[in-house]
Amino acid sequence: MSQVFDLVGLGLGPFNLSVAALATGLRSLSTLFLEKNPRFQWHEELMFPEADMQTTYLKDLVTPVDPTNPHSFLNYLVAHGRFYSFLNTNRQVITRREFQHYCRWVSEQLHNAVFGSEVRDVAFHRGLFQIRYGNDRVASARSLCIGTGHVPYIPPGAKDALGPDCFHAKSPELRRLDLRDKRVVVIGGGQTGAEIFKHAIDSYWGPCRSLTLVSRRMTLEALDDSAFVNDYFTPSYTRNFFGLDPTVKSSVIERQKLAGDGITSAYLQQLYKALYLRTIEGNPMKAELLCGRELTHLQRLGSEFRIDLGNKLRSTAEEIRADVVILATGFRSMLPRCLGALESSMQLDDGQRIQISENYRVAWSHDPAARIYAVNFGRHSHGIAEPQISLMAWRSARILNDLLEEEHFRGVRAEPAFIHH
Ligand SMILES: Cc1cc2nc3c(=O)[nH]c(=O)nc-3n(C[C@H](O)[C@H](O)[C@H](O)COP(=O)(O)OP(=O)(O)OC[C@H]3O[C@@H](n4cnc5c(N)ncnc54)[C@H](O)[C@@H]3O)c2cc1C
Structure with a gap:
């Protein structure tokens, strides 16, 4: 044997x-x-x-x-x-x-x-x-x-649109992108979405025509790595948490979201500066952040994509178009x-x-x-x-x-x- x-x-x-x-x-x-x-x-x-x-x-x-x-x-x-x-x-x-x-x-x-x-x-x-x-x-x-x-998480409303121009950020497509003169939409406002947005602003994949980041959150939010929040990442806190009633654990986790799922302050600063510097002499590439929006549907229409969003603050439906859609929608x-x-x-x-x-x-x-x-x-x-x-x-x-x-x-x-x- x-x-x-x-x-x-x-x-x-x-x-x-x-x-x-x-x-x-x-x-x-x-x-x-x-x-x-x-x-x-x-x-x-x-x-x-x-x-x-x-x-x-x-x-x-x-x-x-x-x-x-x-x-x-x-x-x-x-x-x-x-x-x-x-x-x-x-x-x-x-x-x-x-x-x-x-x-x-x-x-x-x-x-x-x-x-x-x-x-x-x-x-x-x-x-x-x-x-x-x-x-x-x-x-x-x-x-x-x-x-x-x-594994990469694909929102249910986006599944049918997947292909070479619409893909999850953790895909080989990201490494062979050519965004020259494209209308680009990044879905997701976490660290990965911010990194892709910043690299696109810097023309890492060639200068795009327009660039939009869509996020459910109300702004790009910083990772909270202050001292007492970092206490969550200790063995004794983990033991303490394990002993909680399962019914309360999920609400505690939800409230702790930014302790593990935010953008580092240093990176936010770099991104903000990059956006600011573009405004001095103007830049032909339009770049915008659509926050407080939920992706409701994503559909390929011929050579472009139609992206339906729900504006959570105005309770309205919105629609944008793109040539390339990158889903920075996390993992599960x-x-x-x-x-x-x-x-x-x-x-x-x-x-x-x-x-x-x-x-x-x-x-x-x-x-x-x-x-x-x-x-x-x-x-x-x-x-x-x-x-x-x-x-x-x-x-x-x-x-x-x-x-x-x-x-x-x-x-x-x-x-x-x-x-x-
Ligand atoms: C871009 C990015 C940056 C991150 N940065 C940080 C950070 O700075 N700090 C932090 O705390 N966390 C970070 N994380 C979160 C977390 O630390 C990582 O996701 C980490 O990679 C998780 O490790 P893992 O070993 O569970 O999974 P993975 O790194 O995904 O490794 C799983 C491995 O299993 C292999 N595998 C799968 N199926 C099979 C199979 N059937 N047979 C054989 N092999 C298989 C895969 O090929 C893979 O290599 C980051 C996550 C991402 C996506």
Whole structure:
């Protein structure tokens, strides 16, 4: 019989990469992590050259729970001879490109990370998971860790219009755009929408004829990263939140929206300045922000698109036309197709979301000794830090401690938080 792994990870984005990096130091655990891409990639489609992260570099794959781990960002800097010059740049956050480079460097050192290996299906048979991947290879595992990320969200009214000139921002189309002399509409006023709007103003894809950003929000809103709001991104707050009644969790999450889903103040400042500078000598490209509008319908009419909007403040219907529509409409959580055979055994809550324990175990009706962990699937249960990088290393350590049934990573012990609900 071929090797049976203690844990097989599905997907190698940053979250499972963190689990994989911490697991390599554990001799008693055999692990394998499978990724469909040929090498580590982090939202490559949206990798604008200067784009900064929203999270400090110290919250890397391992440091928060294991600061002497060789896969830390500081070790990456030393290994690449950039430690002193990095410090001289005097930054708290790094570019997304540098974060990807760091993660790729880590992934290349891990014996348990296998790329170019799409997981095709997973079955459960006689107490073991059978994972079919790549060109009909099969791995057996006692436990799984689902880390397949979120999928682009397409608003229902836009589905029929999708094509080469109307696409979600996380699409290959964004990298081969030619917007010269086009009427361009960006739907969505979060960080991604703002970045696309700013790059279009700067003629990154060639000078467009007109540029419109549509947002449900009343203005472009800043990410709130003030001290007490940042307390939401601590282990002890997450534990505290987990203990809340499920019926109140969703309203708390809604009220905390701008803690995790806003535009950085620095970027807003750059964007405002870019708009202002255009007004000095005038600019033939019309650029406008339509805020407080909801997309109601999007339709292709011959060579153009008709975009129907609901003006939320005036309670009126509006219509605009475009040659290119870019949907910066975010992402949503969805189990990957390869888990189809197991899905019906997973327990769902009232909102049809998988139930996840405090230690990130999915509740399922089969053998409890066979564990399914899930990362980035528990915003509804664990709170707004779940889809963020801030607590990824801490979550990875909790998962591995749970699997080992001992407190190997002592860094998971919660420091006191100041906010209590
Ligand atoms: C542009 C952008 C910037 C962001 N910046 C920040 C930030 O600065 N700070 C922050 O806290 N959060 C940020 N986020 C949010 C969050 O950190 C990221 O979305 C992060 O990538 C989530 O990691 P993940 O590992 O869950 O998913 P992903 O990064 O999406 O990785 C999932 C991986 O699974 C693979 N996969 C899927 N299905 C299969 C399969 N069947 N077989 C094998 N492999 C599979 C995919 O190819 C992918 O590589 C950002 C999000 C975006 C979109």
